[in-house]
Amino acid sequence: MALLWLLIFAGLCYFIGTGLARLGNTKNHEDILVDRINDCLPQTQCAQCDYPGCRPYAEAIAKGEAGINQCPPGGDNTIKALSELLGVEVIALNAAHGETKSAQVALIDEAACIGCTLCIPPCPVDAIVGSGKQMHTVIAEDCTGCELCIAPCPVDCIELVPAKPAATAWQHPAPRQLTQHQS
Amino acid sequence: MSSSAIHALPGGLALSAPMDAHIDATIHELDLQPSYYLPLINYSRTVLHPEVKSGDCVLGGEQLAPGVVAPTSGTLTEIRQHPWPHPSHTQVPTLVLESDGRDEFQQFTVIDHTQVGVEEILNRLENSAIHGLGGAAFNTANKIRRAYEHKNLTLIINAVECEPGINCDDALMQQHPSEVLQACNAIRQWLRLPSAVLAIENDKQTAITALRDDQTPDLTSIKITELPTIYPSGAESPLVQRLTGIKLQPGERATDAGVLCLNVATVLSIHDALMGQAAVDRIVSISTQSLQHSMNLRVRFGTPLKAVIEFAREHNTAIEAAWRSNTQTIRIGGPLSGFAMDMLNAPVLASTNALIVGKEHPLNEATACIRCSECATVCPVNLLPQELYAAAASEQLDTAARYSLDACLLCGCCDLVCPASIPLTPWFRFAKDATRQKQQSDAAAEVARLLSEKHSNRVQRRAIEKEQQEAARRAAAAQRQNSAQDIKAALTRVKNKRPGSGS
Numbered sequence: 001m002a003l004l005w006l007l008i009f010a011g012l013c014y015f016i017g018t019g020l021a022r023l024g025n026t027k028n029h030e031d032i033l034v035d036r037i038n039d040c041l042p043q044t045q046c047a048q049c050d051y052p053g054c055r056p057y058a059e060a061i062a063k064g065e066a067g068i069n070q071c072p073p074g075g076d077n078t079i080k081a082l083s084e085l086l087g088v089e090v091i092a093l094n095a096a097h098g099e100t101k102s103a104q105v106a107l108i109d110e111a112a113c114i115g116c117t118l119c120i121p122p123c124p125v126d127a128i129v130g131s132g133k134q135m136h137t138v139i140a141e142d143c144t145g146c147e148l149c150i151a152p153c154p155v156d157c158i159e160l161v162p163a164k165p166a167a168t169a170w171q172h173p174a175p176r177q178l179t180q181h182q183s
Numbered sequence: 184m185s186s187s188a189i190h191a192l193p194g195g196l197a198l199s200a201p202m203d204a205h206i207d208a209t210i211h212e213l214d215l216q217p218s219y220y221l222p223l224i225n226y227s228r229t230v231l232h233p234e235v236k237s238g239d240c241v242l243g244g245e246q247l248a249p250g251v252v253a254p255t256s257g258t259l260t261e262i263r264q265h266p267w268p269h270p271s272h273t274q275v276p277t278l279v280l281e282s283d284g285r286d287e288f289q290q291f292t293v294i295d296h297t298q299v300g301v302e303e304i305l306n307r308l309e310n311s312a313i314h315g316l317g318g319a320a321f322n323t324a325n326k327i328r329r330a331y332e333h334k335n336l337t338l339i340i341n342a343v344e345c346e347p348g349i350n351c352d353d354a355l356m357q358q359h360p361s362e363v364l365q366a367c368n369a370i371r372q373w374l375r376l377p378s379a380v381l382a383i384e385n386d387k388q389t390a391i392t393a394l395r396d397d398q399t400p401d402l403t404s405i406k407i408t409e410l411p412t413i414y415p416s417g418a419e420s421p422l423v424q425r426l427t428g429i430k431l432q433p434g435e436r437a438t439d440a441g442v443l444c445l446n447v448a449t450v451l452s453i454h455d456a457l458m459g460q461a462a463v464d465r466i467v468s469i470s471t472q473s474l475q476h477s478m479n480l481r482v483r484f485g486t487p488l489k490a491v492i493e494f495a496r497e498h499n500t501a502i503e504a505a506w507r508s509n510t511q512t513i514r515i516g517g518p519l520s521g522f523a524m525d526m527l528n529a530p531v532l533a534s535t536n537a538l539i540v541g542k543e544h545p546l547n548e549a550t551a552c553i554r555c556s557e558c559a560t561v562c563p564v565n566l567l568p569q570e571l572y573a574a575a576a577s578e579q580l581d582t583a584a585r586y587s588l589d590a591c592l593l594c595g596c597c598d599l600v601c602p603a604s605i606p607l608t609p610w611f612r613f614a615k616d617a618t619r620q621k622q623q624s625d626a627a628a629e630v631a632r633l634l635s636e637k638h639s640n641r642v643q644r645r646a647i648e649k650e651q652q653e654a655a656r657r658a659a660a661a662q663r664q665n666s667a668q669d670i671k672a673a674l675t676r677v678k679n680k681r682p683g684s685g686s
C-alpha cells in the first residue's frame with residue numbers, strides 16, 4: 001500500500017516537474033523571440049513606435065499586437081530584417097509614426113544651459129551628464145539622437161546635429177542610383 | 184635575371200599603356216603656390232584636430248595636425264570648409280596656408296638607425312606625416328609598427344605600378360635610380376634584413392636598366408625582380424602571392440603574414456624623414472583620357488588641382504587639347520581605380536597619384552548577367568564576381584560576405600571583361616560601404632541597448648524602492664492611526680465606564 005502511494009507521489013512529482021519545465025521553456029522561447037526582434041531594432045529608444053522603447057515594441061510585435069512598420073529610425077532596413085526574421089511581407093513604413101532621418105546626436109549649447117537637470121530623466125541611455133546648477137553636456141558616443149531631451153529643456157538650448165560629418169557619413173551609392181542620377 | 188621564382192596569379196589582365204604612348208618621364212617642378220589647402224581629415228575619414236590656430240606663422244615641415252605638416256613656410260589664414268579629393272564630393276574643415284615666399288623649413292636632426300630605438304624612428308615618421316604614396320595613403324608608421332613585430336620579416340619594395348596611366352614611380356626610378364636604391368638599402372638595414380625585393384613590371388625597361396646600371400656600392404642586397412605586365416600585380420595581396428606564394432586570407436593584411444610592402448616613392452619619403460628632411464610632396468602623373476600622352480610633375484601636398492592642370496596644359500599640347508574636350512571634370516587616380524572630380528580647387532594629397540583629363544567614354548547600358556563566368560576567370564583573388572554582384576544588387580550583405588566581398592580588391596578587371604557591361608566594381612564599392620555602415624550601426628545599437636537596459640533597470644529599481652518606501656510609510660501611518668484609534672477607543676471605554684457619564 002505504502003509502495004503504491006509512493007509510486008503515485010513519484011508520478012505526480014514527474015508530471016508537475018515536466019509541466020513546470022515546459023512552462024519555463026515556453027517563456028524562454030518567447031524571450032528568445034523578443035530578443036531576436038529587439039536585435040533588428042535600431043535601439044534609438046525614441047518611442048515613436050508608440051511603445052516606451054525598442055524592447056517594449058519588440059514584445060508587442062512578438063505578441064502580434066504591433067505591425068513591423070512602426071519604427072522610423074530603423075526605416076526600410078529594420079522592416080526588411082523583421083520581415084526576414086518573422087517570415088512576413090515587407091511593407092512600407094507607417095508615416096504616422098514619423099520619417100527616417102539620417103543619424104543625429106544632441107548638442108547642448110553650454111553657454112545657454114541653466115543647469116535645471118530637466119533633460120536628464122528622459123534620456124533613455126543616460127547620455128547627458130551634469131548636476132544641479134551646473135552646465136550639462138551630451139556624451140556624443142552614447143547619444144542615440146532620440147530627441148526626448150529636446151522638449152523638456154526650458155531654455156531650448158539643445159539642438160540636434162548630424163552624428164558624423166558629411167564626408168565621413170558618405171557611402172558609395174548603388175550603381176542604379178548612379179544611372180538614375182546621370183539620366 | 185630575377186632571383187626567385189615568381190608564383191602565378193590566378194587572374195588579372197594584361198593592360199599596358201598604348202604601344203605608341205608618349206610618356207614624358209621628366210619630373211617637372213611646380214612653382215611655389217600662393218596658398219595651400221590642407222584638409223583636416225585622414226584616409227579613414229576621421230576628422231583631425233589642428234594643433235595650430237589661424238594667424239599662426241609656421242615653417243615648412245612643421246606638424247599642424249596629426250598626419251598633416253606644412254608644405255612650406257607661411258601664415259595659417261583660416262580654417263574653413265573646402266573640397267577635398269574624395270569621391271564623396273564633400274567639403275571638410277581645411278587649413279589654409281598662405282605662403283610667405285621664403286620657403287623656410289624646420290630643422291630636424293638626422294636619425295642614425297644604429298643608435299636609436301625603433302620607437303624613435305617611428306615617431307619621426309609619425310611627426311613627418313609619412314603616408315603611403317601608392318594610392319591608399321595609409322599611415323606608414325602604423326604599417327611598419329605592425330610588421331616590425333614579425334621575426335621572419337620580408338621587405339618588398341613595390342615599384343610594380345601596374346595600372347595604365349600612372350607612371351610617377353617609373354619616372355622617379357628613371358630620374359633618380361641611386362637615390363631610390365640608397366633609400367631602399369637604408370630601410371633594409373634599419374629593419375636588419377639581409378635582403379629586400381624591389382618588384383617592377385617588365386614593361387618598364389628604361390627604369391630597370393637605370394637601376395641595374397647604377398654603380399652605388401653595396402646593392403647586391405636589393406633584388407630587382409621583374410614581373411610580367413599583368414594588372415593588378417601591384418595590389419598588395421596579388422603582389423605578396425606572386426613573390427612569396429603566401430595567399431592572404433580575406434581581411435588579412437600582408438603585415439599579418441610578416442610581409443612589409445612599401446611603395447618605392449614612400450621608401451624615399453621615409454629616407455628623407457630619417458635624414459631630417461621634410462617629405463611634403465609627391466610626383467603626380469597627368470595623362471590624356473586616351474592614355475596616349477602622359478607627363479609627371481612634382482607637386483607639394485595642398486596644391487590646388489587647378490594649378491597642376493594649368494601647368495600640364497601649358498607644357499603639353501595633347502593635354503591642353505584633351506582638356507578642351509571636357510573642362511568640367513577630371514579623373515583622380517587611374518582609369519580603373521580612380522573617380523571623377525569636378526571640384527578643381529580641391530588639393531593634391533598623398534593619395535593623388537594620377538590625374539586624367541579629357542572626355543570619358545560613356546558607359547554601355549548594362550544588360551542581364553548571362554552567367555558566362557568571364558569575370559571569375561579574370562578575378563586575381565579567385566572570387567565569383569557574378570555571385571557577389573547578385574548579392575550586392577539585392578542588398579544581401581551576408582551573402583556577399585560569404586562570397587568574400589572583403590577580399591575584393593576593387594581592381595575592376597571583372598568590369599572590363601563583362602559582356603553584359605554590368606558595373607560590377609561600383610556594386611562592390613557600394614556593398615563594402617554598406618557593410619561597414621551596418622557593422623558600425625550594429626555596434627552602436629548594441630551599446631545603446633545595454634545602456635537603455637541599465638537605464639530602465641535603474642528606473643524600475645527606483646520605482647520598486649519608492650513603492651517599498653511608500654508601503655512602509657503607509658504601514659507606519661496605519662500603525663500610528665491604529666494605535667491612535669486604540670487609544671481613542673480605550674479613552675472612550677474609560678469615559679463610558681465613568682459613573683454618571685452614560686446618562
Ligand code: SF4
Nearest residue numbers: 044046047049054071
Ligand atoms: S521607434 Fe524608436 S523606440 Fe520604437 S523601436 Fe524604433 S527606435 Fe526603438
Ligand code: SF4
Nearest residue numbers: 123143144146147149
Ligand atoms: S541626449 Fe537627448 S537625444 Fe541623445 S539619447 Fe539622450 S535624450 Fe536622446
Ligand code: SF4
Nearest residue numbers: 113114116117119153
Ligand atoms: S534641460 Fe536644458 S537648461 Fe536644463 S540642464 Fe538640460 S540642457 Fe541645461
Ligand code: SF4
Nearest residue numbers: 562591592594595597
Ligand atoms: S574587382 Fe573584385 S571581384 Fe572584380 S576582379 Fe577585382 S578583385 Fe575580383
Ligand code: SF4
Nearest residue numbers: 552553555556558601
Ligand atoms: S562576366 Fe558579366 S555576364 Fe559574365 S558571368 Fe560575370 S557578371 Fe555575368
